[in-house]
Amino acid sequence: MSGLPPPLQKLDPARRVVLLVAGLLLAQFLLMSLHARARSLGQSLPRTIVLTALQPLQKAADAAVTSLVAVWSGYVDLRGVYVANQRLREENDRLRLALVEREREALDGRRLRELLALKQAAPSPTVVANVIAGDGTPWFRQVTLDKGALDGVLVNAPVVTPQGVVGRVVAVGPTAAIVQTIADGQAGLGATLAVSRVNGELRGQNQPLCRLDNISGLTEVSEGEMALTSGLDGVYPKGLIIGVVEAVERGSGAGLHRILVRPSAPLERLEEVAILPPTVRVAVSDAPRASSPAKPPSK
Amino acid sequence: MLSPYAMRQSLPQRRLSAKLVSLDLGATARMTIALFAVTALQTILVRLPRVGFLFEYVDFVLILTVFVGVQPRALRAALVGMAGGLLQDLILGILYGANGFVKMLIGYTLAAASVKFSLDSKVTRLLVLPLASVTNTGLFAFFLYFFLMLPPGATFRDVVRIGMVSLLGNGVAGLLLFPVADRWLGKWVAVRSNDDPIAPRAF
Numbered sequence: 377m378s379g380l381p382p383p384l385q386k387l388d389p390a391r392r393v394v395l396l397v398a399g400l401l402l403a404q405f406l407l408m409s410l411h412a413r414a415r416s417l418g419q420s421l422p423r424t425i426v427l428t429a430l431q432p433l434q435k436a437a438d439a440a441v442t443s444l445v446a447v448w449s450g451y452v453d454l455r456g457v458y459v460a461n462q463r464l465r466e467e468n469d470r471l472r473l474a475l476v477e478r479e480r481e482a483l484d485g486r487r488l489r490e491l492l493a494l495k496q497a498a499p500s501p502t503v504v505a506n507v508i509a510g511d512g513t514p515w516f517r518q519v520t521l522d523k524g525a526l527d528g529v530l531v532n533a534p535v536v537t538p539q540g541v542v543g544r545v546v547a548v549g550p551t552a553a554i555v556q557t558i559a560d561g562q563a564g565l566g567a568t569l570a571v572s573r574v575n576g577e578l579r580g581q582n583q584p585l586c587r588l589d590n591i592s593g594l595t596e597v598s599e600g601e602m603a604l605t606s607g608l609d610g611v612y613p614k615g616l617i618i619g620v621v622e623a624v625e626r627g628s629g630a631g632l633h634r635i636l637v638r639p640s641a642p643l644e645r646l647e648e649v650a651i652l653p654p655t656v657r658v659a660v661s662d663a664p665r666a667s668s669p670a671k672p673p674s675k
Numbered sequence: 676m677l678s679p680y681a682m683r684q685s686l687p688q689r690r691l692s693a694k695l696v697s698l699d700l701g702a703t704a705r706m707t708i709a710l711f712a713v714t715a716l717q718t719i720l721v722r723l724p725r726v727g728f729l730f731e732y733v734d735f736v737l738i739l740t741v742f743v744g745v746q747p748r749a750l751r752a753a754l755v756g757m758a759g760g761l762l763q764d765l766i767l768g769i770l771y772g773a774n775g776f777v778k779m780l781i782g783y784t785l786a787a788a789s790v791k792f793s794l795d796s797k798v799t800r801l802l803v804l805p806l807a808s809v810t811n812t813g814l815f816a817f818f819l820y821f822f823l824m825l826p827p828g829a830t831f832r833d834v835v836r837i838g839m840v841s842l843l844g845n846g847v848a849g850l851l852l853f854p855v856a857d858r859w860l861g862k863w864v865a866v867r868s869n870d871d872p873i874a875p876r877a878f
Contacts, residue, residue, distance in 0.1 A: 393750045397783050412822035421835035426765040430715050437719040445724055510721035510765055514731040514837050547768050561826020582826055
């Protein structure tokens with residue numbers, strides 16, 4: 377105790393503990409305040425260390441659980457049906473991918489892209505990763521992947537499955553990455569309705585269904601219509617499948633529709649996902665000005 | 676001639692294999708391993724098919740904090756709560772310090788209370804756990820709200836619902852986990868009669 381400053385030495389041990397605990401509580405309150413202001417702390421060194429330290433444990437446990445579930449599903453419970461189901465699912469996934477490609481080509485053709493004259497990023501390889509853990513709370517919807525910066529994963533990279541969009545990478549460690557799914561209450565992305573071609577904002581609700589906001593009550597929207605990414609958020613590329621409209625509470629002329637969308641990706645039972653290269657944000661100042669011919673001087 | 680007892684004593688004892696597998700870990704090491712294990716467990720169990728969502732409403736770090744907190748060693752309980760909470764915060768990445776603050780407060784309050792009231796029994800700690808669970812949910816939600824991190828659209832009703840379900844989840848999990856914690860940590864966590872209850876020695 378000789379190392380303590382003289383005023384603290386006079387205090388009895390119990391009071392010193394109270395002071396220490398109060399100091400630590402205050403420090404954590406300040407940390408909260410700092411984190412709330414500086415969101416970049418989400419990708420901090422302590423977090424990277426914890427993610428890296430837990431990754432082997434999570435990966436091993438997930439492998440064990442997945443193997444057990446696979447054994448149970450594949451050999452004990454409905455053996456033949458399971459195999460056929462797997463084959464059909466794979467075929468379905470393949471067809472869905474083909475469908476997405478066709479829709480993308482039809483809806484947002486190359487001609488429109490050229491007209492927009494956006495600079496395309498150098499294509500990076502897509503990374504396939506396994507989901508190895510969840511966030512463990514009812515407040516948020518995040519998952520941990522077993523691939524990280526060493527595999528080329530970057531923050532804000534879109535994460536997809538053959539069925540649809542999963543979310544975006546919000547933190548990256550060397551061997552693990554955290555993905556905020558589109559069902560997370562703090563997630564939002566630009567969405568376009570495939571038939572009516574109106575843009576809205578899709579928001580997670582920490583529930584199986586997401587909310588599609590800002591769709592005018594004058595727009596004709598029907599259940600079963602597909603929602604695609606609009607690309608306007610600068611994170612997700614345009615034309616990826618988000619989900620289908622599950623319910624529409626019609627708005628009036630002045631009011632907006634209340635639309636619920638069921639994500640196509642199986643967000644509650646994700647296993648393998650693909651991490652796309654991050655979409656390049658194009659600032660207004662970056663846009664090429666050649667397309668808008670400069671006016672000659674009046675004189 | 677030797678008595679049967681003496682003969683038995685003279686035979687080699689067969690405890691070698693048991694000693695080979697037992698690790699002589701101290702309290703700090705055991706507590707650190709336990710914290711990492713429960714934090715990882717929390718993120719793994721939610722991935723279980725069909726029943727995984729139930730584990731969203733179980734807070735293993737809180738259970739461990741209560742387990743340590745019912746012993747009258749305030750600093751130890753506070754530090755365990757803080758370390759576990761900060762680990763959760765780092766995994767979640769939403770608001771650093773929120774879980775650390777709440778669990779430290781719960782650990783310290785419980786330990787300070789147990790100086791005056793004996794909370795360290797199998798029944799009382801099960802009664803204290805739901806109370807700690809409600810406090811945990813309420814304070815965490817308050818901090819999310821205070822720092823504008825509460826998911827948009829979340830209402831007071833949602834907070835109450837999560838609080839009630841967590842109360843049940845933590846209660847049931849505590850019923851199962853306290854005996855395990857007794858076995859793994861009990862000897863190291865229990866306070867001896869000659870210990871100073873709120874002494875600054877953490878472990």
